[in-house]
Amino acid sequence: MERVIGIDLGTTNSCVAIVEESVPTVIPNRGGYKTTPSMVAITEAGKRLVGHIAKRQAITNAENTVHAAKRLIGRKWSSPQVKNAILTAAYKIVEGPHGDVRIHLRDKTYSVPEISAMVLQEMKLFAEDYLSEPISKAVITVPAYFNDNQRQATKDAGQIAGLDVIRIINEPTAAALAYGYGKTEEKTIAVFDLGGGTFDISVLEIGSGGVFRVIATAGDTFLGGEDFDARIIDWLVQGFKDQYGVDLRQDRMALQRLKDAAEKAKCELSSQNETEVNLPFIISSSRNEALHLQRTISRTTLEGLCEDLVERCIDICKQTLEDARLERDEIDDVVLVGGMTRMPKVQESVQDFFGRPPNKGVHPDEVVALGAAIQGAALIDDSKQMILLDVTPHALGIMTYGSNFEELIPQNTTVPTSRSKIFTTSRDNQTAVKILVMQGESQNAAENELLGEFILTGLRRAPKGQVEIEVTFEINSDGIVSVSARDLETGQQQSIQVTASSGLTKEEVGQMMEAAKEYLVDRRASDAFEGARQEAEKLITEIERMFPQVEHIVAASDFGRDAISKARTILDRVRQAIGKKDAAAVKEQMESLARTHRMFKGVVARPNG
Numbered sequence: 319m320e321r322v323i324g325i326d327l328g329t330t331n332s333c334v335a336i337v338e339e340s341v342p343t344v345i346p347n348r349g350g351y352k353t354t355p356s357m358v359a360i361t362e363a364g365k366r367l368v369g370h371i372a373k374r375q376a377i378t379n380a381e382n383t384v385h386a387a388k389r390l391i392g393r394k395w396s397s398p399q400v401k402n403a404i405l406t407a408a409y410k411i412v413e414g415p416h417g418d419v420r421i422h423l424r425d426k427t428y429s430v431p432e433i434s435a436m437v438l439q440e441m442k443l444f445a446e447d448y449l450s451e452p453i454s455k456a457v458i459t460v461p462a463y464f465n466d467n468q469r470q471a472t473k474d475a476g477q478i479a480g481l482d483v484i485r486i487i488n489e490p491t492a493a494a495l496a497y498g499y500g501k502t503e504e505k506t507i508a509v510f511d512l513g514g515g516t517f518d519i520s521v522l523e524i525g526s527g528g529v530f531r532v533i534a535t536a537g538d539t540f541l542g543g544e545d546f547d548a549r550i551i552d553w554l555v556q557g558f559k560d561q562y563g564v565d566l567r568q569d570r571m572a573l574q575r576l577k578d579a580a581e582k583a584k585c586e587l588s589s590q591n592e593t594e595v596n597l598p599f600i601i602s603s604s605r606n607e608a609l610h611l612q613r614t615i616s617r618t619t620l621e622g623l624c625e626d627l628v629e630r631c632i633d634i635c636k637q638t639l640e641d642a643r644l645e646r647d648e649i650d651d652v653v654l655v656g657g658m659t660r661m662p663k664v665q666e667s668v669q670d671f672f673g674r675p676p677n678k679g680v681h682p683d684e685v686v687a688l689g690a691a692i693q694g695a696a697l698i699d700d701s702k703q704m705i706l707l708d709v710t711p712h713a714l715g716i717m718t719y720g721s722n723f724e725e726l727i728p729q730n731t732t733v734p735t736s737r738s739k740i741f742t743t744s745r746d747n748q749t750a751v752k753i754l755v756m757q758g759e760s761q762n763a764a765e766n767e768l769l770g771e772f773i774l775t776g777l778r779r780a781p782k783g784q785v786e787i788e789v790t791f792e793i794n795s796d797g798i799v800s801v802s803a804r805d806l807e808t809g810q811q812q813s814i815q816v817t818a819s820s821g822l823t824k825e826e827v828g829q830m831m832e833a834a835k836e837y838l839v840d841r842r843a844s845d846a847f848e849g850a851r852q853e854a855e856k857l858i859t860e861i862e863r864m865f866p867q868v869e870h871i872v873a874a875s876d877f878g879r880d881a882i883s884k885a886r887t888i889l890d891r892v893r894q895a896i897g898k899k900d901a902a903a904v905k906e907q908m909e910s911l912a913r914t915h916r917m918f919k920g921v922v923a924r925p926n927g
């Protein structure tokens with residue numbers, strides 16, 4: 319049976335896992351790390367870099383290195399989040415052909431799902447390397463607050479990467495699955511997730527018989543590790559200005575170095591009380607002297623700088639418990655997710671608020687991917703019965719007269735669900751009504767996300783307010799929304815299935831898939847060449863080291879001279895094949911090369927040699 323991988327496609331880092339013989343396991347990347355930076359870069363030579371190698375060169379190639387693409391996925395060009403990203407990102411964000419968002423790197427423009435697909439493709443490769451088998455099915459996690467368009471865009475990213483995304487699940491739900499795996503007690507838990515870009519809190523009930531019910535979920539999409547980093551950057555910039563009168567913000571390169579240093583200092587302060595930020599030659603003074611930044615920061619200073627950020631997290635927790643109608647002591651366990659929960663102040667505040675130490679049994683960076691893998695295994699194996707009862711993260715409703723938003727399905731309603739409401743016409747003799755289906759929490763419809771629209775025609779002519787129309791919303795277990803409207807008297811009915819839009823057409827996704835496949839062929843070829851080259855060069859080095867000695871020993875005989883000349887020819891051929899980057903030719907010569915190597919070793923090892 320084909321196996322399914324679970325992928326946590328994070329804002330800052332991604333992680334892939336699989337269930338092996340009933341044990342959920344994280345798959346390490348090629349460098350042996352369990353998480354991979356969700357970063358993509360294109361080098362000057364047009365080469366694509368993903369993960370750690372992309373992160374390592376981010377400072378010198380900031381304009382062509384994408385980080386935090388997740389903040390843009392499935393968003394419209396006109397959204398405030400995109401406007402905000404344009405101001406802060408070092409890479410160029412441009413408008414796409416469908417009011418969507420594209421990213422310009424070097425001489426090419428990419429859609430956001432395409433960028434995310436590059437990360438997914440890499441995760442898929444790690445899994446295939448590790449399992450030594452092709453993988454095509456995945457469960458991918460998304461933040462609970464993601465709307466339908468963002469979910470669809472994530473699915474598209476999977477498809478472009480050559481993955482059949484058999485389910486999209488919410489990150490907190492995945493964390494709860496990993497937490498509850500193998501446990502039998504009934505529990506109410508809170509999942510506190512503070513990552514690089516976002517904060518999320520969910521309250522879930524883990525029932526007996528593998529039922530996971532989400533009670534409430536909330537969060538802030540602009541509250542995360544990057545905000546903590548920004549506070550340190552502000553502090554460093556201000557200090558530098560006070561000391562030298564120079565504004566580091568004017569220099570992009572300096573700012574990028576500051577960003578890296580701030581994050582590093584923040585992480586170090588999770589395990590030590592003090593750390594030094596040391597950035598030599600950060601900028602030049604007005605007199606062209608090189609200036610250095612060197613400053614010590616303490617954990618207490620960091621905590622002071624970020625106090626309000628931690629408080630905001632706790633305020634959201636408070637609100638979520640109220641929504642869930644639960645007291646703090648009704649929470650049996652608190653699961654921490656996300657790199658930022660390693661900060662001692664965050665852990666202390668969580669402990670103070672919930673009145674208990676957070677659970678230490680799960681790894682904050684891995685728990686979401688493990689949960690996705692558990693869900694993946696359950697989906698293909700009927701014996702692993704598990705029921706996930708998720709909630710709608712956003713209210714669903716329609717736009718009514720005067721641009722008001724009329725809610726039909728409230729936030730945090732367990733899905734699947736169906737709700738109806740009766741509306742009346744707003745004009746005399748109105749024969750048609752346009753139904754605008756929206757998602758969001760604002761009273762003002764314009765501030766919510768438009769999911770789809772349709773027109774109910776053939777209404778009976780009557781004075782305004784006298785024709786009654788029943789609107790029904792339905793969400794099935796895959797999260798697909800359908801809406802119908804019915805004239806209660808005539809029975810005239812119209813309905814639509816709301817299809818989320820990732821911002822890409824089917825054709826575009828198809829083309830991007832083809833491009834990704836082509837890349838994969840090239841990538842496999844270059845991986846194969848790299849492997850062969852390393853192996854060949856190791857032998858060449860050793861043969862060359864032995865050459866003078868072997869020559870000395872065997873040169874006296876014709877047979878020996880012949881062997882030496884043959885060895886030279888083989889070395890030349892291999893070098894030529896390496897020069898031409900011809901993996902097949904290198905491999906073809908490998909056997910002769912290995913034979914020569916064995917022969918040389920034999921000669922050198924001879925007692926009189």
Ligand code: AMP
Nearest residue numbers: 330331513514543585588656657658660
């Ligand atoms: P995630 O999105 O879950 O990968 O979380 C990434 C965020 O966690 C980034 O902002 C990191 O800087 C932050 N982070 C990672 N390790 C630590 C640490 N030891 N202490 C504080 N923050 C950390």
